[in-house]
Amino acid sequence: MxxxxxxxxxxxxxxxxxxxxxxxxxxxxxxxxxxxxxxxxxxASKKAVEAIKNTVENINMYPDGDSYYLKLKLSKLLGVSSKNLIFGNGSDELLELIYKVFANEKDDEILYCYPTFIEYRILGKSYNKKLIELPLKDFKYDIDALTNAINSNTKIIFLNTPNNPTGTLIKYEEIELITEKAGKNCLVVVDEAYYEYCKNSKDYKEILDLYKKDNVIILRTFSKAYGLAGLRIGYGIANEKIIDYLNRVRPPFNVNILAQNGALAALDDVxxxxxxxxxxxxxxxxxxxxxxxxxxxxxxxxxxxxxxxxxxxxxxxxxxxxxxxxxxxxxxxxxxxxxxxxxxxxxxxxxxxxxxxxxxxxx
Ligand SMILES: Cc1ncc(COP(=O)(O)O)c(C=O)c1O
Missing domain, CATH: 3.90.1150.10 (Aspartate Aminotransferase, domain 1)
Incomplete structure (x- = not known):
């Protein structure tokens, strides 16, 4: 073989x-x-568990491939359009879709600091991408080093905030700076898997409005604070064009029916x-x-x-x-x-x- x-x-x-x-x-x-x-x-939220139980009888049917109701509810909660949302079989799957769509030319580079979420590395290697890993500085993303490393070949930048495994934040202004330096041909992925745990901190400034930029996607998940890791569901928020490209490579029915209904109920369980x-x-x-x-x-x-x-x-x-x-x-x-x-x-x-x-x- x-x-x-x-x-x-x-x-x-x-x-x-x-x-x-x-x-x-x-x-x-x-x-x-x-x-x-x-x-x-x-x-998990008891409401989510109840919704999942009520859905079990329907598992002979394919799920809604577009997660219509979940998109509708989440878009209202976030104040974005349904067209700005994409769901994945965990945010892991969205990382994979991002790798499929962006950085496909021979010299293209993927940039991030390390240690960070190891999937950026594993997936990148599995797609044979050129990974540029810079060391963290004092356990934080080194923003100066990152901005200096951006060049015309840089096509994806991963920013993980709070960063797994260090728990450190990247500031709003730093993310904004990176998105500006990255330019329109480089996608900046802001992975906020732990968003719910930091959003009330005085050190955190909401970054949601950055989704309007033409080179940003924000990733969040139901696996952590929502307690639904076993269901496998996460989502991305980005401008319509980015979502449209990702949808072209998204497998049909990637988010199962239990996950969609469990997540819908979990959103209600404030x-x-x-x-x-x-x-x-x-x-x-x-x-x-x-x-x-x-x-x-x-x-x-x-x-x-x-x-x-x-x-x-x-x-x-x-x-x-x-x-x-x-x-x-x-x-x-x-x-x-x-x-x-x-x-x-x-x-x-x-x-x-x-x-x-x-x-x-x-x-
Ligand atoms: C930073 C980060 N991003 C993404 C994920 C993957 O989350 P999901 O369960 O939504 O695939 C994790 C899981 O540990 C994580 O730590």
Whole structure:
């Protein structure tokens, strides 16, 4: 079988370890908690679950390929036209559509800072694109370096804010500057997967109006604060022309019927989002406090996870925590030797995580 080298050298995406897998591997007889994939620890909105149950009987039918009602509701909520919206099987799928449509000439370049969401790299390599990765500076996107690196070959720029795995924000003015420097032939993708967690912060300025520019797409998702990661649904907001191009390569029926109706109901459940964000703020304050007490350095986060320096080899800490039934993420693969990323959980999950971390680090 002939397979291109750029595919042979790819490493598959590694998500957080599933609870069942750890149970199988270590045969643990304690409860297992997973704080590894930035999922919502409060679960899905009850309204969404109800809507999904009510839809199950209809799964013999294809879904509405245009997500008409979902577009209608979201467009009203955001104050944009339905024509400015596109839904994907997770925002992951939208990243893929973006790669399909833009940057198809031989010398075209894709630009972003790293560490960031690893899919920009994996997908880029799978499409054999030329990736220009600049290091983060103090855990933040290095805006000076990025603007200097933009040239006539730059065709896609990924900006992830808050950035996964550091939790740091890119300022509105910085995004605006990049979009201006990028020019009309380069698409700037602003990935706001963790938007709901940062939107009330005094440090965050709403970026929605940037969708009107002719070279910007904003990505958001139902996987995080909405608690619907298992449904796979995310969306993009951009000018009509960009949405039109993306629709040309979008597979038919890419967003299933359960996802459409679950997301519709989740949009109504304002209280669930509020509770989720409140829980995150409380958990964040608790974890900061405990880290400080242990003398652990961490990066101030605007999302639902925290990057911290354990002071010991992160793989060791990760594996020791696994043995105690706590799944988080080691960041050694990102070049952060002693760093781990923990998702902010429920009050009880956070307490257990800290208890076990103290045992592992002996502090
Ligand atoms: C920054 C970022 N973008 C996109 C995604 C993918 O989200 P979705 O579940 O909508 O595909 C994630 C998931 O972890 C993420 O962290």
């Amino acid at each position: 002939q397979v291109a080298d750029y595919i042979k050298t790819l490493k598959p995406y590694e998500g957080g370890k599933p609870i069942e897998e750890l149970q199988r591997e270590l045969n643990l007889n304690c409860d297992i908690i997973k704080l590894a994939s930035n999922e919502n620890p409060l679960g 209280e669930h989002i509020k509770n989720s964000v409140d829980n995150n703020e409380e958990g964040k304050a608790y974890l900061y406090n405990e880290f400080e007490d242990m003398g652990i350095e961490y990066v101030k986060t605007y999302a639902n996870f925290i990057l911290f320096d354990s002071g010991k080899d992160a793989e060791f800490v990760y594996n020791e925590l696994l043995k105690k039934g706590v799944i988080i993420r080691s960041m050694t693969g990102y070049g952060y030797k002693n760093y781990l990323r923990v998702t902010i959980g429920t009050k009880e999950e956070n307490r257990i995580f800290i208890e076990k971390l103290r045992e592992v680090l002996d502090v």
